[in-house]
Amino acid sequence: MEPAKEEESSVQDEAVDKSNFKNCNHIAFYRRQKLLHPGKSLYQALLNSVTLCNDSVKLQIINEKNKVPLLVEIYAIEGNIFRLKINEVSPLKSRYEVPDVLIKEPTTQSKTTAQKKEDTSIGSSQENQEDLGLWQEEFGSFLDIKANGPSSIGLDFSLHGCEHVYGIPEHAETLLLKNTSDDDAYRLFNLDVYGHKIHDKMGIYGSVPFLLAHKPNRTSGIFWLNSSETLVEINTKAVMEHVPSRSPPDITKQRVVPQTDVHWMSESGIIDVFLLMGPNPFDIFKQYAQLTGTQALPPLFSLGYHQCRWNYEDEQDVKTVDAGFDEHDIPYDVIWLDIEHTEGKRYFTWDKKKFQHPRRMQELLMRKKRKLVVIIDPHIKVDPMYTLYSQAKKKGYFVKNRTGQDFEGICWPGSSSYLDFTNPEVREWYADQFAFKSYKGSTDILFVWNDMNEPSVFKAAELTMQRDAVHHGNWEHREVHNLYGFYQQMATAEGLIKRSGGQKRPFVLTRSFFAGSQKYGAVWTGDNVAEWSYLKISIPMLLTISIAGISFCGADVGGFIGDPEPELLVRWYQAGAYQPFFRGHANIESKRCEPWLFGDDNTRIIREAIRERYTLLPYLYSLFYRAHTTAEPVMRPLWVEFPKEQETFGVEDEYMLGNALLVHPVIEQEATTVNVLLPGSDEVWYDFRRFRRLDYPGTLKIPVTLESIPVFQRGGCVVPLKTTVGRSTEWMTDISYELRVALDSKDFAVGELYLDDGHSFQYLHKKQFLHRKFTFHKNVFSSSCADEIGQYHTKCVVERVLILGVQKQPTSVTVSLHGKRDGKDKEVVFTYDAKSSMLTLEKLLLNVGADWEIHIK
Ligand code: MIG
Helix, strand or coil: CCCCCCCHHHCCCCCCCHHHCCCHHHCHHHHHHHCCCCCCCCEEEEEEEEEECCCEEEEEEEECCCCCEEEEEEEEECCCEEEEEEEECCCCCCCCCCCCCCCCCCCECCCCCCCCCCEEEECCCCCCCHHHCCCEEEECCEEEECCCCCCCEEEEEEEECCCEEEECCCCCCCCCCCCCCCCCCEEECCCCCCCCCCCCCCCCCCCCCEEEEEECCEEEEEEECCCCCEEEEEEEEEEEEEECCCCCCCCCEEEEEEEEEEEEEECCCCEEEEEECCCCHHHHHHHHHHHHCCCCCCCHHHHCEEECCCCCCCHHHHHHHHHHHHHCCCCCCEEEECHHHCECCECCCCCCCCCCCHHHHHHHHHHCCCEEEEECCCEEECCCCCHHHHHHHHHCCECECCCCCECCEEECCEEEEEECCCCHHHHHHHHHCCCCCCCCCCCCCEEEEECCCCCECECCHHHECCCCCEEHHHEEHHHHHHHHHHHHHHHHHHHHHHHCCCCECCCEEECCCCCCHHHCCEEECCCCECCHHHHHHHHHHHHHHHHCCCCCEECCECCCECCCCHHHHHHHHHHHCCCCCEEECCCCCCCCCCCCCCCHHHHHHHHHHHHHHHHCHHHHHHHHHHHHHHCCCCEECHHHHCCCCHHHCCCCCCEEECCCEEECCCCCCCCCEEEEEECCCCCCEEECCCCCEECCCEEEEEECCCCCCCEEEECCEEEEEECCCCCCHHHHCCCCEEEEEECCCCCCEEEEEEECCCCECHHHHCCCCEEEEEEEECCEEEEEECCCCCCCCCCCEEEEEEEECCCCCCCCEEEEECCCCCCCCEECEEEEECCCCEEEEECCCEECCCCEEEEEC
């Protein structure tokens, strides 16, 4: 968003003007910390202060210059995690410690070894020079007054042997973090950056201060729990290392090894950092989830296709677009309404003329088994006649400015106040606004989109709330800034759960996020541009968000700003179909962009992509169950699956969807080929759509047409699919399954399927789910139970099994049902294609919940 914009009519179709935003040199605490020299710490440990407890070490350190003592605490936490906390021993004013992000107070474990750290610097810089921004800081015409004086914290880490580091979203940057020595540091500061620049380290909508480091035999992680503005410098270099040798002691050997130094700085708060020790990538995901929680299990509909635009004008428009999907035989699940659906941007209301009968409109969608998502922003129009405003005002629920009045800023509705979601009482009250009786015209098919929650404030420094604004508990905005959106999504999700009497899973999409946002729903990457470079960057952006714990993420398909050329739109649909959150969206100034507006051929190809998405849903939903229960990211960088294969470490034009599918979307204009890396020397790969076995792993040049979505199935994996699609996910409940079995070099394969009612919490409270396991071993393909606790009745059957990589034509195929001792084995109809070495078993009609075995002779 541009600062001068308050009316939609003035929104530009251009990318960001960077002069509205700070670079590092504009940031006073950065300039102050740059005066400290790495390796030359002013801190000394007071050795007589060391206390060793069962689960921790505590000691004091003192700054030689200002003599301020700091308390250092090191805890060993269950699951191979260390926690390091550093705070002032006797602060003048206590420092902010981030609440509500850790899902519980971590359980410590008896100490073994302490962590190595390189250099520490904390506390207020005492320098008195004018330009260090000690008591106030200017940016353009904006002034930040620091009632509590300056503060900042910082800490260096050296990662020995590591040159590959990842994480710390959100930036429009590469997957591998870059050296920052000649450039700005990575900035973590949630901002509304319309048309954010690509390959830039400026902070955009969300922040997760979690960094992963990887080398072939170890992955580790650093989680920096701080919600104030944070900067991260990365410096990778080569260092000499002594090699201990057993040969004559006077001969010391040396070798060159990489080392990455990571310098964290935050504007305020304490040092509270978790070192995750892995050792493998999946251990890191578990350790991080142990601290911040796992991905909420999404309702099934939300994994379908979403159709959004700023704006669908009125009830009739919604009806027409909805019907358009049926006319063109394209499945979709959700239509979205942007800010214009409200009465003058008063959220929780409806424009009386355009949406006269919101319930009627929802009933129509309900009959079509589809859903509605509406936008609900955090700013509240200053209008005493608007009940939400007057109530919140009376109760004192708005963020205050430094003089104690309600903060007022300009946003879509004009002058607005901002709910203080950091206050639990405000969150509870807000959650209650979603009750059907409070939110007039809402029904249980209405779900929510939280936008502008960085928070975005027009005509303010960097388009966000001033840092000296005051929150609940008298904390300044600077302390909680990166948490604001997290809390709004938390309150919204709670509201949706509450309105259903605790029965139904919520769906909430948020633009701003923090560590732990995965517990509340989905995120998207905000205002991208309809250009090829934005399609390209969406892959590393989504991968980075995914490995930082937030599996349910996506980018606006087609690009938000501008008009995508048809080829770009098609390619974007094909990529989005194989990404976690799949929504087409377009700006108010962009042309209409519904999938059927670009000629018959493009419509057909987009239809194919969306239909492919719908057949893939059983696999995707099962992956989300894994993300929910064991913290495995749905969308994964290649190195996560192939941690020892160096050539995968920097790959960001392809990715794994779960462990079974490698996706290489076409992201080049007019591409006729793509170069696909199929990693792993003993892996077998198959073309997912043409079933062809690709014999040699390595980089393959694959020819493509506009129809192609290069997707490859990994040998050794079973992927569950639906045999056909319906008009939305809810129409597909009874559609049969196809299991696609890809054999590895040992003629083995395994996979799973998770299934439940798709929308309630019964899977949790009543264990109503099915978790099945499929194994191909020694020419027997079997279905067994993966989790005995789950029970769920379904009539749904496995109709077809495709087995890829079968070397010779079988003479007979029979199936036996378990527990049916009397029954004879049944012959199975099969066809074998020698050219593709594919065996197809059809008309199986095996209940998906039953145990059975298929014997191939
Ligand atoms: O920039 O609500 O990122 O998805 O359509 C204007 C209008 C504010 C920004 C969101 C975009 C949404 C738009 N909003």
